Amino acid sequence: MVQMRRLKPASRASNKAPRLTQAERTAISDGRMLEAAMALVLERGTHNTTLREVGELAGYSRGLASNRFGSKDELFAELIDVFNERWKKESSALVGSKTGLEAFDAANESIIDFMNDNSDYIRAMFILYYETVGSSTVMRERLTEQHGAYRRAIARYISQGIAEQTIKRTVDPTRVALQYTSFFFGLVYQWLANPDAIEFESALHDFRDAMIQVIGETDMAVRRSA
Amino acid sequence: MVQMRRLKPASRASNKAPRLTQAERTAISDGRMLEAAMALVLERGTHNTTLREVGELAGYSRGLASNRFGSKDELFAELIDVFNERWKKESSALVGSKTGLEAFDAANESIIDFMNDNSDYIRAMFILYYETVGSSTVMRERLTEQHGAYRRAIARYISQGIAEQTIKRTVDPTRVALQYTSFFFGLVYQWLANPDAIEFESALHDFRDAMIQVIGETDMAVRRSA
DNA sequence: ACTAGCTTGCTCGAAACAAGCGAGTGGACT
DNA sequence: AGTCCACTCGCTTGTTTCGAGCAAGCTAGT
Numbered sequence: 001m002v003q004m005r006r007l008k009p010a011s012r013a014s015n016k017a018p019r020l021t022q023a024e025r026t027a028i029s030d031g032r033m034l035e036a037a038m039a040l041v042l043e044r045g046t047h048n049t050t051l052r053e054v055g056e057l058a059g060y061s062r063g064l065a066s067n068r069f070g071s072k073d074e075l076f077a078e079l080i081d082v083f084n085e086r087w088k089k090e091s092s093a094l095v096g097s098k099t100g101l102e103a104f105d106a107a108n109e110s111i112i113d114f115m116n117d118n119s120d121y122i123r124a125m126f127i128l129y130y131e132t133v134g135s136s137t138v139m140r141e142r143l144t145e146q147h148g149a150y151r152r153a154i155a156r157y158i159s160q161g162i163a164e165q166t167i168k169r170t171v172d173p174t175r176v177a178l179q180y181t182s183f184f185f186g187l188v189y190q191w192l193a194n195p196d197a198i199e200f201e202s203a204l205h206d207f208r209d210a211m212i213q214v215i216g217e218t219d220m221a222v223r224r225s226a
Numbered sequence: 227m228v229q230m231r232r233l234k235p236a237s238r239a240s241n242k243a244p245r246l247t248q249a250e251r252t253a254i255s256d257g258r259m260l261e262a263a264m265a266l267v268l269e270r271g272t273h274n275t276t277l278r279e280v281g282e283l284a285g286y287s288r289g290l291a292s293n294r295f296g297s298k299d300e301l302f303a304e305l306i307d308v309f310n311e312r313w314k315k316e317s318s319a320l321v322g323s324k325t326g327l328e329a330f331d332a333a334n335e336s337i338i339d340f341m342n343d344n345s346d347y348i349r350a351m352f353i354l355y356y357e358t359v360g361s362s363t364v365m366r367e368r369l370t371e372q373h374g375a376y377r378r379a380i381a382r383y384i385s386q387g388i389a390e391q392t393i394k395r396t397v398d399p400t401r402v403a404l405q406y407t408s409f410f411f412g413l414v415y416q417w418l419a420n421p422d423a424i425e426f427e428s429a430l431h432d433f434r435d436a437m438i439q440v441i442g443e444t445d446m447a448v449r450r451s452a
Numbered sequence: 453a454c455t456a457g458c459t460t461g462c463t464c465g466a467a468a469c470a471a472g473c474g475a476g477t478g479g480a481c482t
Numbered sequence: 483a484g485t486c487c488a489c490t491c492g493c494t495t496g497t498t499t500c501g502a503g504c505a506a507g508c509t510a511g512t
Contacts, residue, residue, distance in 0.1 A: 022491070022492080026492075029492080029493085047360075060494085063495070064492085067492090072467070131358075131361075132271075133271075133418045134267065134273075134356065134357050135274060135357075143420075144420040147420065148420070175429070179429070179433055179436065181412065181416065182413040183405065185411070186415065189356070190373055190408060192360070193359050193370050197374060206401050248456065276501060278501070289460070289504095293458075293504090294458095
């Protein structure tokens with residue numbers, strides 16, 4: 001159960017006049033509200049979270065979430081953007097300048113890392129993803145775009161792998177990328193529906209190995225632990 | 227845009243007194259409402275569908291959907307049950323008494339068949355699946371159970387395949403089943419988010435082939451067209 | 453007259469918007 | 483430099499609209 005006690009509202013006029021710009025002020029309250037929204041989505045899902053609760057859990061009034069974000073949809077869209085920011089950061093930190101199969105493996109591992117450190121975050125993000133897939137709103141377009149970008153990134157790694165001769169020439173990068181992203185989204189989905197039934201980390205490793213067995217150059221097939 | 231014109235309400239007292247039992251009467255109105263609900267979910271998703279619209283699109287009053295199903299959740303739960311009924315029927319028609327790899331392939335093809343004939347149906351069903359995954363309701367439990375059953379069914383085919391020596395002894399049926407269902411759910415998800423980007427049928431075939439290449443006995447690997 | 457399918461009336465609560473409040477800031481005038 | 487005023491802007495409160503859900507009522511067949 002989420003703590004519903006009000007937080008102190010953004011320590012205004014503290015001892016040594018903190019001199020915040022407008023942007024900084026709103027950033028604080030927005031941040032608090034996004035955090036509150038995440039907690040509530042985790043607990044109740046999007047339907048059963050109210051803007052009133054978001055505002056009040058963040059330490060403000062009934063109406064602030066509405067006032068700032070305009071609508072529930074936009075609040076959630078904002079949340080997704082924040083998540084994606086972090087995700088990208090985490091991922092690119094591990095992928096770095098790697099290319100090809102190495103980049104692919106790093107991306108795969110970054111999911112596992114991110115999952116271990118922030119499983120709540122991921123959980124909330126995908127609840128948002130999945131719960132909005134049917135609504136014909138602004139959010140749908142964002143999803144479309146982000147998923148497309150993800151598939152393209154994976155396809156690029158595969159293409160590089162072919163160039164580097166770690167992946168077979170006969171492989172179609174686009175199709176393989178679709179297989180990988182499908183597996184990933186579906187795994188997360190089943191994990192959301194029933195966390196106890198899914199062993200996330202080993203499932204990802206299994207799949208990676210199976211995939212490389214198919215698309216890797218024959219002498220690459222075994223090299224994961226390298 | 228869904229036609230909002232009222233349908234004639236269940237041709238009551240037509241020429242030759244149709245003599246319906248109570249159960250038959252309610253079955254008709256329930257059926258109409260479920261159909262209306264499906265159309266609305268397809269168009270707007272679950273959030274933006276109101277019980278009022280469901281009732282009125284089905285040719286009845288504001289309140290009937292509420293009155294019959296008790297709540298929005300229960301209406302959707304009912305819808306999912308209807309879908310699953312059809313799905314099972316379609317699937318078992320194609321699988322029949324097949325076992326092992328043959329059963330697996332038949333199940334895989336049944337998806338494609340069902341998809342070609344009823345893509346709206348599938349679309350609506352999965353919107354329901356995905357949009358309720360975050361809500362901690364009765365529906366979540368149903369999802370959990372159904373997904374588990376699906377994984378077990380696939381795992382059983384794999385086990386049979388091993389017994390029939392079409393699938394390698396070293397394969398872990400549970401893990402492979404998870405890979406397959408993950409791929410499938412994730413593919414559908416991406417298709418929901420952006421139907422134009424996903425070539426459903428070929429993606430399923432690709433994945434099937436890749437999977438068999440890994441888990442099939444070596445001389446089986448090529449035999450899909452058989 | 454009674455049953456049962458359906459409708460209408462009503463309450464509660466959420467979203468969204470508009471108007472208002474009040475603390476802090478900058479500018480003007482001394 | 484100090485005082486005061488007007489304005490800005492972050493936040494709150496008042497209010498409307500609409501949906502869910504419930505209960506009471508209506509009416510066509512038996």
